[in-house]
Amino acid sequence: MRDRTAQSVSDHEAGIGTAAPWTRSGEDVAAGLHCDAGTGLSMSEAQQRLDRHGPNRLAEGKQTSPLTLLLGQFKNPLLIILMIGAVISLLTGHMVDAIAIAVIVVLNAVISFYQEFSAARSLAALREMAAPLAFVKRDGEWAEIPAADIVPGDILRFKAGDIIAADVRFLEAARLAVDEAALTGESEPVDKHILAIDDPELTLADRLNMGFMSTKVTSGTGLGIATSTGMQTEVGHIAHMMATTEEPKTPLQERIEKLSKVLIAAALGVVAVVIGIGIFHGMSLSEMLTTAISLSVAAIPEGLPTVVTIVLTLGSQRMVHNNALARKLAAVETLGTTSVICSDKTGTLTQNQMQVMRLWAGGKTWDLTGEGFDPTGDFLDAEGRAAVIAEEQDLAHMLEVSVYCNEAELMLKDGRHAVQGNPTEGALVVAGAKVGISRDALKKDHYDILQSFPFDSTRKMMSMHVRTPDGRKVLVAKGAPDVIMSRAKGILLNGEIRPLDDGIRAQVEEVIEDFGGRALRTLAVAFRYAEDGTFDPADPEHDIVLLGVHGIMDPPRPEVKRAVADATSAGIRTVMITGDHAVTAQAIAEQIGIRTSEAQTVHTGHEIDGMDDRRLAEVAKNAAVFARVTPEHKLRIVKAMQANGEVAAMTGDGVNDAPALRTADIGVAMGITGTSVAKDSAALVLLDDNFSTIVSAVREGRRIYDNLLKFVRQALTSNVAEVSTILFAFLLMGNEPLIPLAPLMILWVNLVSDGIPALALGFEEAEHNVMRRAPRTRDHDLFSDGMKERILIRGLAVGGISYYTFSQGLAMELGFEMAQTMAFVTIMFAQLWHVFDARTTTTLFRKSPFGNPKLLMAVGISLALSAIAVYSPFGHYVLGTASLPLSILLACAFIAAVPTFVLSGIKEVFGFKFL
Incomplete structure (x- = not known):
């Protein structure tokens, strides 16, 4: 290539x-x-x-003007139907209806425009x-x-x-x-x-x-x-x-588009049926247009785009408290659909703080405890006993040399320990500090630096010429183990310098190999006394004495293993994609549970270069680690997973991650270490750079999607009820059918009396099994799992009783406005009863009505506003309502409860899923 x-x-x-x-x-x-x-x-x-x-x-890059962006919002099919309804209202003289519908259209467009106008400026x-x-x-x-x-x-x-x-x-x-x-x-x-x-x-x-x-x-x-x-x-x-690179549509956007097409088809179908009935009965064109307006308004959930935005915004605010900032609202829901998390290693799965994990000195191997740059911890021997540094001369000597032959500094910054300088050198300084050894203390003991021989990539080591408190001159050195070993002639064991013979050399090489197998970066430390007090500057490190070997790594975050396990139990696969070496990446992946079997494969960027897209998609199904990758590789990996039907989340912090972050279904950038390019390309920013935060955000995303489904059920049940109320009138009233619900009455129900309680469904807490379910597939249907049947059956039931109260009002000769108001009140009360059943996939008998205080508050507000709609001059003028006697109002409220309680009771007894 x-x-x-x-x-x-x-x-x-x-x-x-x-x-x-x-x-x-x-x-x-x-x-x-x-x-x-x-x-x-x-x-x-x-x-x-x-x-x-x-x-x-x-x-x-090409820039889209704000005006073009704003006009583009009016291409929404739902808004187009409403705009047609507004135009027809205007042409037929229904000025109030036209204005009200137009206001709804403009509000929806403005909210969507604002969301897109705040989009990423990655190239800038x-x-x-x-x-x-x-x-x-x-x-x-x-x-x-x-x-x-x-x-x-x-x-x-x-x-x-x-x-x-x-x-x-x-x-x-x-x-x-x-x-x-x-x-x-x-x-x-x-x-x-x-x-x-x-x-x-x-x-x-x-x-x-x-x-x-x-x-x-x-x-x-x-x-x-x-x-x-x-x-x-x-x-x-x-x-x-x-x-x-085009950003893909989120699963929610795809589902809303699909829902829009279904609603438009339903609206057109119902309008065609009613107009056909009207023509058959000889109705005038004006009457049929008025009816068409009512039906189109009834069939479209006007508040859907707005409520979706509000629910996502509320969810994003909750996520911020858990250190996840959603830059794009749709990402909040996409998290709940995620089936694979492609995670960077450094800083996300690991602490991004180099740490000495294991150390070999004086023939003993020590494990170090503690976290990151915090100088708190112990040196534990093979039996788990903590070292007493005064009794371990070889260990103390090695740590003194490691700390002195060093250019890093340990300091307190904002109340936390941090390292200034090379992180690997900083790890040695921290290791020494755990047993009270520091450069400042050594200098106070009159250790003086006489000459420095800096590290360079050719020698792969650094050394210093030091005078000790007893006046002796010594060379201290550290570097790559193979380089140190090639120059060493002896080793310090039990305080004595012994020849580095083949047996001991083999033992040291075994230690180095063991450290490497644990994904530890190895660094050897050595010293040499100057016999005549001088060193050859051309070759100062010959005939040195080995002190020991450090095993250093950027360890996994303590909470990551649990987070990976939680993701796995939720059916979400975690894949490590890193620029680090394969051996290191694989070891970390096995430690934290990303790779748990040989079937989970490890691949390098070089291997990816030899794969076509089809082969890469096949490999991606079982891959646990992709190491030593380039930006092109990351982009190809994400696309391969999407080709497999996966909903992919990709984490990243660098410029190199930006294309993949944009292409992924949800790009997740690091808020602390991330570049501005990565953050602007991502949909979600982790404020703590922690993988476990992603898993918490996934849980929140699933909760939000469940609540959106509850809202959709509530809203569409109301739409079916409104449409069926009018349909029943046309089917059952003979040659002179009357419209039970005026267009503005329907708008009031959709946006106020039903819309406010439905919005409160967004505050429902997560279902108990939310993280024990498999992720939803990309093509998951909003109407699956019996949702369609529940909406139709309950909507028709509510529509039936609403038409019944309307017909009873006419039969009692209360007048057309009074009969319309009875239908209006019945459908409002019916939706308020139904909202308590929409809270759950079981029945309202299984869930306490007091579990969502905001829902109770919303129902109270809805009742108060509905009273204004029925009993105030404003309602009489704008909506065409009439004041109902209290007895009739209570009768409508009682009748409105019948569908919810009867159907829920049947479901509770017989377990019918479709109810």
């Missing part, structure tokens, strides 16, 4: 060939880009290249990460120029704190380290060198002689030659993926 970066380089300048820049020497790269590393480009050549390649900036955040200025050599002179003017072939200079302004091949590197976490996922700064690496398929994180746009130099200095600029850089590639 031809590397994309290599291709972009060849596109920039003819002559560089197709070889990736990290596989060639710096001189070859400079020659291919026709640049003299000593003088840089000439100003005229730089201008020509700038004209040819364009500015070194990320392309602007990505552009803001770029360096504004850079030091570039032109015509042999160093100059600070706008980063946008950098071109391929420019020579750039870097120091600690600088943002790298383009993709570069390093030509010089002096203790150069770069923080690439946002781009590659590496948790620690990466040490850079200038040697060619003979592997054209190398992943981004392993290109140790390359620097990438928007990453930050943390230490050292360096020179590099720009190989790619603008959209040709690695960050530019991510920006392109973000710009061309």
Whole structure:
């Protein structure tokens, strides 16, 4: 496979060939880009290249104007039906009806517009990460120029704190380290060198002689030659993926769209039937249009879009209290549908605090207790006994050297312990502090640093020339175990220096192998006395004495194992997707329960490169870990899972995660360590960067979806009741049918007398089995599990008794307005009784009516407003109601209770699911 970066380089300048820049020497790269590393480009050549390649900036994405966004809200099919109803009302002289319907349409559109207008500005955040200025050599002179003017072939200079302004091949590197976490996922700064690496398929994180746009130099200095600029850089590639990636519709949006189509079809069907009956009975066009308006208003739950938004908003507010911030309301419900969580490792599943977990010194292995950078804990031997440091000379000596040969500092920050400096070095400082060993204490004992030999990527170790309190001069060193072992001639055992013979060497190598098998990063510590008081600066670490080996890792968060288990019991699979090495990732996955059997596979980014999309989708079904992955890999993995019908949540914190966060059904960004690009691309932000928060949010998402179903049941039962009331009149009243419910009466029921209590269903607590159910499938039907039958049967029953009270009012010769009011009151009372049954999938006899105080309050408000609608001049004028005698009002209330209590009683006795 031809590397994309290599291709972009060849596109920039003819002559560089197709070889990736990290596989060639710096001189070859400079020659291919026709640049003299000593003088840089000439100003005229730089201008020509700038004209040819364009500015070194990320392309602007297409912006949708607010007006276009607002007008787009009126494409909602439900709103279109209502707009038609408003126009017909206007044409037929029903001005009050037209205004009321139009207000409902505009309110729904404005709420939806506001939600979308607050959408992500990911590309803008990505552009803001770029360096504004850079030091570039032109015509042999160093100059600070706008980063946008950098071109391929420019020579750039870097120091600690600088943002790298383009993709570069390093030509010089002096203790150069770069923080690439946002781009590659590496948790620690990466040490850079200038040697060619003979592997054209190398992943981004392993290109140790390359620097990438928007990453930050943390230490050292360096020179590099720009190989790619603008959209040709690695960050530019991510920006392109973000710009061309469409965010999928959420499962809730898909279900609401499907529901809209069903409601529209039902409305049109009922209107057609009624008009057919009207034509058969010789009704006038005006009468039929009035009836059509009533039916269209009755068939559409006008408050559905608004109530869905309000319920999701209430849910999002509850989630914030649990450290989950929903940036997109639809994400609140999507969480409840999630079937797979693709989680990053560092900081999400782990503590993002390097810690010495295991230590070998003086022939003994010690396990360390404690969490993160907190200097509290014990050293436990094989029998679980805590070390008494005064009795363990070898251990004490090793910790003293580890703490002194160190550049990290342990400090208190905002009441919490933190490390300033390299996290791995910080882990050694914390380990020493657990037994009272610190650099400050050693300095007070007159340990003096005479000379330092800094770490570099060639030696893979650092050392210091120290004078001890007794006046002896000693070299202390730490570094990669293989390097230390290759230079060691002895080992400290029981306070004595012994030769490092083959037997002891094998024992040490066994320890190192054991630590590696536990996914521990190993670091060896050694020392050497200077016989003559001096050290050879060219080779200070020869003939050193091994003190011991540290086993270091970023350990799992204590609560994560339980959270993964909870997700599993809820039918949700957790998959680790990380830029870390496969061995480390697999070990962590097994510790926390993500990988529990051999059937759960582990794959690397290199393996993914060899798979087509179909094969990757097959592999994704059983995968537990994807390691050493790139942004493209993450994007492909998410799409593969979606192709399998999964509802995928993806966590991330870096720029490299942004495309996958946008593509996932729900992108979850880290609120503490996450970049602004990741947060703006995500639908959910974890304020505590904790995986267990996702699982808590899933529970909340399921609760919210259950409550939305309860609302849909309540609202659609009311719609069926309203439509059937009118249908019964047309079917049973002969040649001169009268309309039992006026359009504004129906609007009042939908939005006020029924809408307010239905909204209170959003406060219902979670069902007892909410986290023991399998996730809903993407194509889950809102009308499944008997919902459709319950809505139709109960709606028809309520419609039947509403028509009955209407016909009784006419039969008693109370007048048309009084009869209409009786139907209006009956349907209002019927919905207030029904709302208590809609709270549960069982029956209202199984659930205390006092379990939701807000529902009781809403019912009280609804009764008060309904009284105003029936007994006030406002109600008489706007709704066309008439004041009912108290006896008739109570009779309507009693009759309205019959459908709910009779049908619930039958269900309670016989267990019929469809009731």
